[in-house]
Amino acid sequence: MKPYNAITLRLEGYGTTGSHGVIWEALPALDYLLRKTEAFIRSQGVEPGADESVQRGRRTATHTAPQNSLLIYYQNAWDVLIKYNNKTDENHEIYAAATLLNPTLRIGFFLDSWTGDAADYITPMLVRNETIWRTQYMPNQLAVTAEIYRSDFDAFIDEISGTSAQSTPEDAFLRYISDTRTPRLDWEKEGLFRWWQSCQYSSLRQWAYDVLSVPAMSAELERVFSQAKTATTGRYSLKAETLEAELCLKHWVNAGLYTINSLASDEYLSSQSEGTV
Numbered sequence: 001m002k003p004y005n006a007i008t009l010r011l012e013g014y015g016t017t018g019s020h021g022v023i024w025e026a027l028p029a030l031d032y033l034l035r036k037t038e039a040f041i042r043s044q045g046v047e048p049g050a051d052e053s054v055q056r057g058r059r060t061a062t063h064t065a066p067q068n069s070l071l072i073y074y075q076n077a078w079d080v081l082i083k084y085n086n087k088t089d090e091n092h093e094i095y096a097a098a099t100l101l102n103p104t105l106r107i108g109f110f111l112d113s114w115t116g117d118a119a120d121y122i123t124p125m126l127v128r129n130e131t132i133w134r135t136q137y138m139p140n141q142l143a144v145t146a147e148i149y150r151s152d153f154d155a156f157i158d159e160i161s162g163t164s165a166q167s168t169p170e171d172a173f174l175r176y177i178s179d180t181r182t183p184r185l186d187w188e189k190e191g192l193f194r195w196w197q198s199c200q201y202s203s204l205r206q207w208a209y210d211v212l213s214v215p216a217m218s219a220e221l222e223r224v225f226s227q228a229k230t231a232t233t234g235r236y237s238l239k240a241e242t243l244e245a246e247l248c249l250k251h252w253v254n255a256g257l258y259t260i261n262s263l264a265s266d267e268y269l270s271s272q273s274e275g276t277v
Contacts, residue, residue: 003032004033004077007029007032007033010025010029011025011026011216011217012219012220015215016191016255017189017191018187018191018192018195018212021215021216021217021219021220022098022192022214022216023098023211023215023216024098024099024105024211025216026088026098026216027095028099029216030081030084030088031113034078034081037074037081038078040074041071041074044068044071044074046071089121092125092128093129093132096125096128096129097129098212098214100177101204101208101211102192102212103181103187103192103199104182104183104184104187106177106179107122107126107177108181110125130174133172133204134173136207137207138172138173172201172204173204175201176204182195192212193208193212193213196208196209
């Protein structure tokens with residue numbers, strides 16, 4: 001159970017540095033568990049490839065009759081993993097995009113993992129995400145660059161200096177995913193969002209922020225729900241907006257993003273006790 005336990009603990013993290021609880025870890029985690037599960041099934045003398053078929057671009061298999069109870073558990077685990085693996089194919093704009101926008105993975109992850117018949121699904125996945133890039137994010141960048149006047153001579157200088165291709169936002173997505181993958185240690189210490197803040201692909205930055213800020217699991221949402229203890233029996237008249245603002249402020253303070261002035265805090269508490277709020 002070690003692999004399953006380790007992945008569960010990792011994905012339910014806070015993800016503050018861009019890992020241990022971020023959505024880009026979902027596809028690698030599923031691939032990791034599928035390989036571990038498949039390896040055990042093979043070690044029991046059962047061929048996972050028996051009657052193997054490909055559904056929606058992923059591996060799925062029906063195995064021969066189980067030889068022991070532990071094998072039954074692994075076969076059930078395989079079926080569950082395949083079920084959720086297939087669901088990610090319906091959400092390429094989240095799972096696949098997050099994986100692509102991790103500079104350590106990019107397109108290389110899919111070329112290494114989506115092999116055989118699954119390789120046929122790489123191009124549709126890329127087309128779908130490139131469409132999102134062009135329709136939802138690239139126009140904003142084009143609007144900014146359009147304000148800067150560029151003469152024909154400026155274009156000529158760019159061309160002879162070899163910088164014209166690098167200055168066009170249209171192909172930024174394709175250039176990024178095909179670029180050399182960044183070692184994990186280059187961003188892990190400072191955090192994934194810090195890497196995106198200073199990297200050369202500034203036009204992709206907002207897209208990366210939007211996608212990579214999605215949690216891998218609902219664990220953080222459950223923690224927030226558990227922390228919402230301000231709505232006690234004596235405060236049921238609180239509006240949802242007030243409760244939301246209070247919890248948001250609490251998280252900012254705990255994360256060190258905002259500091260409440262001690263004098264202002266004392267005045268607020270005093271006004272509460274006097275009923276003047």
